[in-house]
Amino acid sequence: MALSFTGSKIDRADHVRADPERLAGYMNWKARLLRLDGLMPALDDSGRLAWGTLADAPEEAELVFLGLDLTDGGEKACFAAVPPRGDATPRMANPQLWSLMATLAPDDLAVYGGARSIVDWHARHRFCAECGGDTKLAKGGWQRDCTSCGASHFPRTDPVAITLVEHDGKLMLGRGKGWPEGRFSALAGFVEPGESIEEGVAREVFEESGVRIRDVSYVASQPWPFPSQLMIGCHAYADDEEVTMDETEMAEILWFTREDIEAAFAGAPSAPFHKPVEQAIATHLMRWWLAR
Amino acid sequence: MALSFTGSKIDRADHVRADPERLAGYMNWKARLLRLDGLMPALDDSGRLAWGTLADAPEEAELVFLGLDLTDGGEKACFAAVPPRGDATPRMANPQLWSLMATLAPDDLAVYGGARSIVDWHARHRFCAECGGDTKLAKGGWQRDCTSCGASHFPRTDPVAITLVEHDGKLMLGRGKGWPEGRFSALAGFVEPGESIEEGVAREVFEESGVRIRDVSYVASQPWPFPSQLMIGCHAYADDEEVTMDETEMAEILWFTREDIEAAFAGAPSAPFHKPVEQAIATHLMRWWLAR
Numbered sequence: 001m002a003l004s005f006t007g008s009k010i011d012r013a014d015h016v017r018a019d020p021e022r023l024a025g026y027m028n029w030k031a032r033l034l035r036l037d038g039l040m041p042a043l044d045d046s047g048r049l050a051w052g053t054l055a056d057a058p059e060e061a062e063l064v065f066l067g068l069d070l071t072d073g074g075e076k077a078c079f080a081a082v083p084p085r086g087d088a089t090p091r092m093a094n095p096q097l098w099s100l101m102a103t104l105a106p107d108d109l110a111v112y113g114g115a116r117s118i119v120d121w122h123a124r125h126r127f128c129a130e131c132g133g134d135t136k137l138a139k140g141g142w143q144r145d146c147t148s149c150g151a152s153h154f155p156r157t158d159p160v161a162i163t164l165v166e167h168d169g170k171l172m173l174g175r176g177k178g179w180p181e182g183r184f185s186a187l188a189g190f191v192e193p194g195e196s197i198e199e200g201v202a203r204e205v206f207e208e209s210g211v212r213i214r215d216v217s218y219v220a221s222q223p224w225p226f227p228s229q230l231m232i233g234c235h236a237y238a239d240d241e242e243v244t245m246d247e248t249e250m251a252e253i254l255w256f257t258r259e260d261i262e263a264a265f266a267g268a269p270s271a272p273f274h275k276p277v278e279q280a281i282a283t284h285l286m287r288w289w290l291a292r
Numbered sequence: 293m294a295l296s297f298t299g300s301k302i303d304r305a306d307h308v309r310a311d312p313e314r315l316a317g318y319m320n321w322k323a324r325l326l327r328l329d330g331l332m333p334a335l336d337d338s339g340r341l342a343w344g345t346l347a348d349a350p351e352e353a354e355l356v357f358l359g360l361d362l363t364d365g366g367e368k369a370c371f372a373a374v375p376p377r378g379d380a381t382p383r384m385a386n387p388q389l390w391s392l393m394a395t396l397a398p399d400d401l402a403v404y405g406g407a408r409s410i411v412d413w414h415a416r417h418r419f420c421a422e423c424g425g426d427t428k429l430a431k432g433g434w435q436r437d438c439t440s441c442g443a444s445h446f447p448r449t450d451p452v453a454i455t456l457v458e459h460d461g462k463l464m465l466g467r468g469k470g471w472p473e474g475r476f477s478a479l480a481g482f483v484e485p486g487e488s489i490e491e492g493v494a495r496e497v498f499e500e501s502g503v504r505i506r507d508v509s510y511v512a513s514q515p516w517p518f519p520s521q522l523m524i525g526c527h528a529y530a531d532d533e534e535v536t537m538d539e540t541e542m543a544e545i546l547w548f549t550r551e552d553i554e555a556a557f558a559g560a561p562s563a564p565f566h567k568p569v570e571q572a573i574a575t576h577l578m579r580w581w582l583a584r
Contacts, residue, residue, distance in 0.1 A: 006488045014499050015538070088443070114486020121485065125421040129445075132419035132426075142484075151380070153421075157485050159451045159522050192434075193413065193449050193520045194406020196298045197513040207306050218510035221489040228485045230451050248310070 003222040004101075004279035008110035010067040010078050017140040023065060026077035033057055034066065034080040034115050039087055040096065041104075041112050049108045057081040064118050064141030066111070080115040082137070086123030088227055101279045109279070117228035118142075121155045124227075129153070160229045161201045162188035164285050165213055167238040171261060171289065172209060173273065174245075175252040184254070184273040185282040191232070201234050209253050210244030213237060219288055222281050231281040235289070261286055295514040296393075296571035300402035302359040302370050309432035315357060318369035325349055326358065326372040326407050331379055332389065333396075333404050341400045349373040356410050356433030358403070372407040374429070378415035380519055393571045401571070409520035410434075413447045416519075421445070452521045453493045454480035456577050457505055459530040463553060463581065464501060465565065466537075467544040476546070476565040477574040483524070493526050501545050502536030505529060511580055514573050523573040527581070553578055 016022050035042035035050040042050040057063060061081035069076040101109065118141060125144055128135050133148025144153045164186050165172040173184035189204030191197055198216040205213050213236040220233045243253045256264075256272065263271035265286070276282040308314050327334035327342040334342040349355060353373035361368040393401065410433060417436055420427050425440025436445045456478050457464040465476035481496030483489055490508040497505050505528040512525045535545045548556075548564065555563035557578070568574040 003488060005486070006491055008486065012484070012495060014495075015540075018540070110486065114484075117485035124443075127419060127421050127424035129417040129419050129421045132424040134424075151416075154450075154482075155485050156448055157451055157483055158446075159449055190446075191449055191522055192304070192406075193409035193447050194297070194300065194402065194515050194517065195522075196295060196515060197522070197524070199298055203304060203306075223486050223488060225486065230483055230487075230489070232489070246307070248307075 002106060003220055003281065003284055004106070005110050005113040005223045005225065007107050008114060009071050009107050010069050010111055010114075012067040013065075016068070017065060017142050023140050026065070026068075027054060027063070027079075029053060029055075031077040031079055032069065033063075034078065034111070036080060036083060036115075036119070038083050038085065039116055039120060041100070041116075043100075043104075047103060048105060049112060051078075054079060062122060062137040062141070064115070064122065064137070066115055066118075078111075080119050082119045082122040082141075084123065086120040086227070088124060098277065101277070113223055113225035117157075117223070117225040118155055120225075120227050125153060155228070157223075157228050157230050159191040159197070159200075159232055160188055160224070161191050161197055161204060161232050161234055162186050162281060162285070163201045163205055163213070163216070163234045163236050164219075164289055165205055165209075165211060165236050165238050166289075167241050167255070170241070170255040170257050171286070172211065172238065172241070172243070172253060172255050174208060174250050174254075177249060177251050179251065180274075182274045183276070184252075184256070185276040185280065186233075186285055187253075188231075188282075197232055197234065201236060205236070208246045208250055210242070210246075211238045211240070214239065219285055220281065222284070224281070233281045233285045235285070258290070261290060265290065294398060295512060295573065295576055296398070297402050297405040297515045297517065299399050300406060301363050301399050302361050302403055304359040305357075308360070308369075309357060309434050315432050318357070318360075319346060319355070319371075321345065323369045323371055324361065325355075326370065326403070328372060328375060328407075328411070330375050330377065331408055331412060333392070333408075335392075335396075339395060340397060341404060343370075346371060354414060354429040354433070356407070356414065356429070358407055358410075370403075372411050374411045374414040374433075376415065378412040378519070380416060390569065393569070405515055405517035409449075409515070409517040410447055412517075412519050417445060448520060449515075450521050451483040451489070451492075451524055452480055452516070453483050453489055453496060453524050453526055454478050454573060454577070455493045455497055455505075455508070455526045455528050456511075456581055457497055457501075457503060457528050457530050458581075459533050459547070462533070462547040462549050463578070464503065464530065464533070464535070464545060464547050466500060466542050466546075469541060469543050471543065472566075474566045475568070476544075476548070477568040477572065478525075478577055479545075480523075480574075489524055489526070493528060497528070500538045500542055502534070502538075503530045503532075506531065511577055512573065514576070516573070525573045525577045527577070550582070553582060557582065
């Protein structure tokens with residue numbers, strides 16, 4: 001079972017980033033520029049990501065080195081330009097993006113997701129959090145340096161724990177506030193400074209549902225580029241099913257049987273809920289659970 | 293086997309953070325202030341973390357709500373003051389801190405680690421990365437808001453994958469540049485935007501050692517508060533032992549037998565290397581491997 005947003009065929013070629021001469025050598029007429037309209041990707045006639053040349057980037061644009069595409073036996077350097085504005089909105093209310101995610105080839109989705117996260121980070125970090133001075137792109141886009149105090153800043157990835165909680169053969173799933181009627185997923189939350197994954201899982205599940213869990217185990221991980229999460233998929237057991245819901249965050253929390261979940265995955269009209277989108281790690285976790 | 297920096301007995305009481313009235317109600321004469329000297333903790337006569345009252349904080353200091361200490365049946369609110377300066381240095385060159393880590397009780401180490409990460413984040417994020425304006429502490433210290441453009445900023449936790457690479461019953465360990473002679477640990481690196489944990493592990497190990505790995509599995513996680521990492525401990529297999537070392541980052545990479553590792557953990561004079569500090573997850577990973 002493949003995880004969405006993984007499997008990019010671009011080699012990040014970390015050694016190039018810190019070598020200004022080598023990096024400059026790659027910024028030639030052969031280099032490829034990922035074509036973006038703001039944070040949205042452009043597609044070519046076959047529905048793949050569209051690539052241009054560095055000449056297609058606005059003159060003043062900062063360029064991020066995504067890595068080297070080695071797939072054709074060649075060594076094509078891949079770049080993306082930092083757009084004027086980023087987007088910190090954690091959830092996508094953008095139907096265009098949902099339909100794009102459903103149709104883009106898996107390796108293209110991985111390239112797009114990674115590029116989106118990093119150019120968005122640049123667009124929202126033009127100033128130094130330490131002194132308020134201007135920052136400029138460094139190390140091929142994997143760093144920003146303050147032009148005033150000299151502080152270095154690094155792209156951000158926020159770990160999120162998302163957990164299937166099981167009891168007596170049933171799974172606890174929740175519907176967040178503002179989600180469409182019937183759409184349920186696994187409970188999730190950011191792992192905070194000072195927590196292990198397992199502690200973060202237990203805290204988040206208890207905060208949202210009042211349910212105490214035990215025996216947390218790791219299942220799988222994938223990136224989620226809205227804006228830049230590392231989704232850490234886990235499984236845990238609860239000792240009982242009594243829910244005390246956090247009504248500031250959640251609209252509903254319910255326990256579903258295996259039959260309920262099978263019906264949701266079959267898209268049956270009788271299914272008591274809609275499964276998460278295909279690209280969400282929650283979908284992967286539920287498939288993993290059904291296949292166990 | 294306990295993981296260091298975990299097991300804090302302070303309940304983060306997330307529901308209090310977003311409730312200004314409730315939070316204000318806790319900021320009374322009974323509230324406890326974690327005593328810090330810069331980012332270093334003060335200790336009481338019994339070697340435990342020293343706590344004062346909110347009156348001990350500098351008048352202008354921003355206060356972070358750490359949570360509620362429920363251990364004595366009471367409900368003591370715990371705070372820490374943001375120091376004038378933070379410290380982005382990833383490794384600790386501070387012998388005082390090493391000896392402190394070795395003697396502090398595990399639950400105190402967890403409280404201190406979490407508090408250190410969050411107050412350090414505040415001290416290094418007084419300005420808005422989006423517009424350069426002043427920011428001020430919000431939600432009990434789990435957010436900063438820009439007073440100019442209104443952007444919200446959240447504490448940062450950087451996921452780091454650290455991996456025991458095994459082949460033919462041996463483990464590959466490395467000595468970073470600038471590390472003391474003989475000190476070896478598991479290879480590690482930040483998980484980047486657009487990567488799963490498993491992809492980050494494979495990339496980092498290949499970058500540093502030239503070794504290709506397979507069958508990555510998750511072992512355990514713990515926080516590391518210098519400044520705020522989530523250490524994600526993994527195990528993987530290599531197909532061969534031929535190392536091509538990245539000399540910009542590493543001083544030595546060697547393969548060690550089970551006997552070598554047992555000798556290092558026994559502190560034998562004949563041991564071919566020194567094990568990592570007790571509080572590092574690498575130590576936990578090697579113990580886990582020896583016990584397998």
